[in-house]
Amino acid sequence: MTKMTGRKALFESLKLQGVEYIFGNPGTSESPIMHELQFHPEFKYVLVFQEGVAIGMADAYSRATGKPAFVNLHIETGLGNAVSLMHNAREGGSQIVLSAGNLDIREYDRGRTDLVEMVEQFTKFSGEATHPDQVFGLINRAFHEAATPPTGPSFVSFSANALDEEGSYEFFSPSPITYGNRPSNNAITDAIQTLKNAKHPAFIVGDRISQSSAWKEIVELSDLSGAAVYASSYSEMNFPNDHPNYKGEIRLGYPEGKQIMQKHDVVFAVGKLSTGYWMFSNPSPSFFQPKTKFVHIDVDSSNLGSYLKTDIPILSDPKTALEEITNGLSEVIDGEYKESASLRTKQYSIDKSKATEDWKIRLSQKYENDPISAERLMADASSVIPTDSIIVNDAVTSGNALMNSFPFNKPGSLYGGRGGALGWGMGGALGIQLANPDKKVIAFCGDGSALMTIQGLLTASKENIPITYIVCNNSLYRVLKVNMNFYRENVLNLKDDNEKYMGMEFGNRIDIHTIAKGMNVNSWRIDDPKDIKPRLVEAINSNKPSLLDVTIDGTL
Numbered sequence: 105m106t107k108m109t110g111r112k113a114l115f116e117s118l119k120l121q122g123v124e125y126i127f128g129n130p131g132t133s134e135s136p137i138m139h140e141l142q143f144h145p146e147f148k149y150v151l152v153f154q155e156g157v158a159i160g161m162a163d164a165y166s167r168a169t170g171k172p173a174f175v176n177l178h179i180e181t182g183l184g185n186a187v188s189l190m191h192n193a194r195e196g197g198s199q200i201v202l203s204a205g206n207l208d209i210r211e212y213d214r215g216r217t218d219l220v221e222m223v224e225q226f227t228k229f230s231g232e233a234t235h236p237d238q239v240f241g242l243i244n245r246a247f248h249e250a251a252t253p254p255t256g257p258s259f260v261s262f263s264a265n266a267l268d269e270e271g272s273y274e275f276f277s278p279s280p281i282t283y284g285n286r287p288s289n290n291a292i293t294d295a296i297q298t299l300k301n302a303k304h305p306a307f308i309v310g311d312r313i314s315q316s317s318a319w320k321e322i323v324e325l326s327d328l329s330g331a332a333v334y335a336s337s338y339s340e341m342n343f344p345n346d347h348p349n350y351k352g353e354i355r356l357g358y359p360e361g362k363q364i365m366q367k368h369d370v371v372f373a374v375g376k377l378s379t380g381y382w383m384f385s386n387p388s389p390s391f392f393q394p395k396t397k398f399v400h401i402d403v404d405s406s407n408l409g410s411y412l413k414t415d416i417p418i419l420s421d422p423k424t425a426l427e428e429i430t431n432g433l434s435e436v437i438d439g440e441y442k443e444s445a446s447l448r449t450k451q452y453s454i455d456k457s458k459a460t461e462d463w464k465i466r467l468s469q470k471y472e473n474d475p476i477s478a479e480r481l482m483a484d485a486s487s488v489i490p491t492d493s494i495i496v497n498d499a500v501t502s503g504n505a506l507m508n509s510f511p512f513n514k515p516g517s518l519y520g521g522r523g524g525a526l527g528w529g530m531g532g533a534l535g536i537q538l539a540n541p542d543k544k545v546i547a548f549c550g551d552g553s554a555l556m557t558i559q560g561l562l563t564a565s566k567e568n569i570p571i572t573y574i575v576c577n578n579s580l581y582r583v584l585k586v587n588m589n590f591y592r593e594n595v596l597n598l599k600d601d602n603e604k605y606m607g608m609e610f611g612n613r614i615d616i617h618t619i620a621k622g623m624n625v626n627s628w629r630i631d632d633p634k635d636i637k638p639r640l641v642e643a644i645n646s647n648k649p650s651l652l653d654v655t656i657d658g659t660l
């Protein structure tokens with residue numbers, strides 16, 4: 105047994121977990137941690153000026169490195185600011201270990217907050233060490249829970265006494281984590297048979313494809329079966345968006361999503377499905393034809409068969425399951441099957457060319473618009489951004505133009521927020537850049553989203569993290585207007601154009617480039633579309649944090 109203070113044991117535990125960065129904002133209750141930090145130069149403390157930035161950063165860093173990210177915030181007051189983006193981390197299963205100091209356990213009756221209760225519903229595991237002996241075990245457990253499938257955020261807090269008093273420890277290194285749960289043979293045989301009998305198969309992919317590195321496997325199976333591929337989530341490159349079979353994102357809960365699904369007799373889904381009807385009333389319990397065979401692959405049993413009628417649930421690492429299905433299918437199909445699969449792919453190729461043509465027409469119609477169209481911004485940006493850059497997508501309604509302008513066909517080329525909380529991108533870009541110091545990181549953010557966590561710019565300049573931010577400044581929450589129209593038309597059955605939009609416009613243009621300057625970030629305001637390309641090249645080549653505040657058209 106080794107004896108030492110709880111605060112020293114905390115750093116020993118973090119070292120064993122291979123932690124490199126601590127994303128944080130301290131307070132007095134974290135004094136033991138901040139005091140001990142000076143003796144551990146092997147950790148880099150990245151100071152944030154708003155807690156949401158730390159969560160966005162940790163979320164993205166953990167996704168880009170594939171390992172847990174550690175965050176330290178200040179007791180209930182700091183945690184409160186973090187909860188919004190912890191929702192995204194829980195939705196996306198991000199490997200975050202969030203921590204905070206708490207009052208001495210003896211202050212239990214003096215207004216001491218139950219921090220675990222406060223954060224628990226946004227985590228996979230939460231606990232507080234109230235005795236120094238618990239520190240190592242708690243850290244070990246929190247990292248293990250965060251990193252094992254299904255991954256997800258953890259929370260740990262430390263009573264002041266647990267950090268300042270001496271405890272006894274038997275340290276050991278964390279166990280290796282294997283992600284490759286094998287599927288049941290019967291389920292695989294049934295899935296192969298189902299796909300073999302399919303006339304119009306479809307795949308719905310989620311971020312679990314990226315998480316299990318199953319890009320090659322999903323493309324191979326789609327090529328072999330001629331399946332159309334829809335993304336339930338595309339916050340990472342889950343299927344090449346330039347592949348003929350790729351049909352774009354699908355919103356299963358919406359009428360148009362259900363309509364698209366009507367033509368498919370077999371649907372294979374991978375990962376958690378976003379099925380929500382967002383905030384509208386009357387959600388739909390089903391999305392497919394009653395006769396459609398539904399096969400669902402995931403590492404999380406709670407996603408399988410629990411909310412959708414599922415013919416073949418496959419509890420497995422997607423990469424392994426997809427590989428086994430592809431191998432099995434290629435052994436049982438004949439020339440006739442191959443012929444119809446290739447006919448489907450041919451048709452999808454024609455559809456794709458048509459969609460590309462439509463996009464070009466839309467772009468040319470809007471190219472000279474004043475204010476700048478989102479289409480022009482994205483097209484011009486994509487023509488000068490180096491091809492091996494990483495794109496961060498927090499662009500909200502400009503995201504469609506982004507997806508049409510950039511080819512995403514390499515793993516790790518794109519990251520976006522997961523879950524509904526606004527403000528992910530400012531911190532998210534920082535985490536991606538820290539995880540990829542040799543790559544250019546270009547982050548597209550909606551002005552509304554950027555303003556939620558604009559303090560991220562201060563961290564960028566303080567640490568000289570050379571991201572180029574592009575703010576799509578339309579002076580409004582445009583998506584809320586789009587959704588309001590949908591609500592009025594489909595839920596309220598109103599056809600009247602004279603309805604007002606309340607609380608969605610910012611009034612005067614907010615000069616985000618001026619805010620950026622105040623935070624020591626090089627920035628430019630762009631009103632003339634001709635400035636997009638040269639300023640963007642200048643920003644990227646500066647190798648410093650920089651920002652383009654682009655006035656774009658927000659009309660519907």
Ligand SMILES: Cc1ncc(C[n+]2csc(CCOP(=O)(O)OP(=O)(O)O)c2C)c(N)n1
Binds near residue numbers: 501502524552584
């Ligand atoms: C923390 C938080 N607050 C409020 C919302 C509601 N909300 C969703 S999208 C949105 C507006 C996004 O606006 P912006 O980033 O400017 O993008 P745009 O719609 O203009 O393209 C808001 C306010 C949210 N999702 N998260």
Ligand SMILES: [Mg+2]
Binds near residue numbers: 551552581
């Ligand atoms: Mg906006």
